[in-house]
Amino acid sequence: MDVLVTGGAGFIGSNFVRYLLDTGDDSVVTLDALTYAGSRDNLAGYLDHPNHRFVEGDIRDRELVDDLVADADVIVNFAAESHVDRSIGGAEPFVSTNVQGTQTLLDAALDADIDRFLQISTDEVYGEIHEGKFTEDDPLAPRNPYSATKAGADLLVQSYRETHDLPTLITRTCNNFGPRQHPEKLIPKFIQRAANGETLPVYGDGSNVREWIYVEDNCAALDVVLREGDIGEVYNIGSGVELSNLETTEKIIEAAGGSEDQIEFVEDRAGHDQRYAIDATKTKALGWEPEWSFEDGLEACVDYYLGDDE
Numbered sequence: 001m002d003v004l005v006t007g008g009a010g011f012i013g014s015n016f017v018r019y020l021l022d023t024g025d026d027s028v029v030t031l032d033a034l035t036y037a038g039s040r041d042n043l044a045g046y047l048d049h050p051n052h053r054f055v056e057g058d059i060r061d062r063e064l065v066d067d068l069v070a071d072a073d074v075i076v077n078f079a080a081e082s083h084v085d086r087s088i089g090g091a092e093p094f095v096s097t098n099v100q101g102t103q104t105l106l107d108a109a110l111d112a113d114i115d116r117f118l119q120i121s122t123d124e125v126y127g128e129i130h131e132g133k134f135t136e137d138d139p140l141a142p143r144n145p146y147s148a149t150k151a152g153a154d155l156l157v158q159s160y161r162e163t164h165d166l167p168t169l170i171t172r173t174c175n176n177f178g179p180r181q182h183p184e185k186l187i188p189k190f191i192q193r194a195a196n197g198e199t200l201p202v203y204g205d206g207s208n209v210r211e212w213i214y215v216e217d218n219c220a221a222l223d224v225v226l227r228e229g230d231i232g233e234v235y236n237i238g239s240g241v242e243l244s245n246l247e248t249t250e251k252i253i254e255a256a257g258g259s260e261d262q263i264e265f266v267e268d269r270a271g272h273d274q275r276y277a278i279d280a281t282k283t284k285a286l287g288w289e290p291e292w293s294f295e296d297g298l299e300a301c302v303d304y305y306l307g308d309d310e
């Protein structure tokens, strides 16, 4: 299968490209604009892989995208502006890449007659939930600019399914952690700060709950959905591991070294969603199960971010 992976030099995308090249014989083209969040280093050891080609470029560049899509059987769209705090500071690049960029890819996919278009989305599009878990049938109610643009992209994808019969799939995944995540994100940032004896700034009272999945488990789920998922469907990918931000911070201190005295409660994020939780029954019915515990994943992260691993 010829796979076009956009955003494949970022955190999850690079782990997914590695996963594809390690586990199968697909030909993979990675398209990435190498924003502050992307790096060739994330694909170190795979840039010269015989089944892989890296292209530096933008998903909003229709001419380039047309060229690449012409040779692809499937498209997996990870490319996005992904940091909530940055979207609160300025939403323009989020609208531009996450919505307009997705539309450019969808139009190119239509013209090229591809087999499958997998849109990588997030549990954040459902908004917050105080009890229970969101299923794929729940309405979208995003509460910050980042998740609003991801929801906008999901709706566009679904509209191309309905109006143009484009063979689309959408995955909505909970918070990922693992190697090659940008250090602006909570787990890599806190591992490094804990080990260096720096303060650990926790939003509000630390009670906000997130569901955490190790990136390798997410990649395995994405691969299953890409190959086995029913066209037109949405799949939630969750681990069932729910932790408050304070609990996550305490576990990081335990794993990376440091002390609870480093915890500093800071002014809460504007519009901070209290809790995310998704029901992954539908993805599990495709034969996937998460394999990593939070603690084992965290240990692997500590090795990676503190330099004991590649």
Ligand SMILES: NC(=O)c1ccc[n+]([C@@H]2O[C@H](COP(=O)([O-])OP(=O)(O)OC[C@H]3O[C@@H](n4cnc5c(N)ncnc54)[C@H](O)[C@@H]3O)[C@@H](O)[C@H]2O)c1
Pocket (backbone or CB within 6 Å): 006, 007, 008, 009, 010, 011, 012, 013, 031, 032, 033, 034, 035, 036, 037, 038, 039, 057, 058, 059, 060, 077, 078, 079, 080, 081, 082, 083, 097, 101, 120, 121, 122, 123, 150, 172, 173, 174, 175, 176, 177, 181, 182
């Ligand atoms: N990280 C998570 O916990 C999480 C959870 C659920 C869903 N997601 C989704 O997964 C995807 C990947 O997230 P991530 O954490 O790896 O993000 P990331 O910020 O690490 O990577 C994004 C990548 O996209 C590239 N990119 C940005 N704009 C581009 C453009 N216009 N054209 C081409 N490339 C561009 C960047 O250079 C970067 O390599 C995103 O769509 C995100 O919404 C992430």
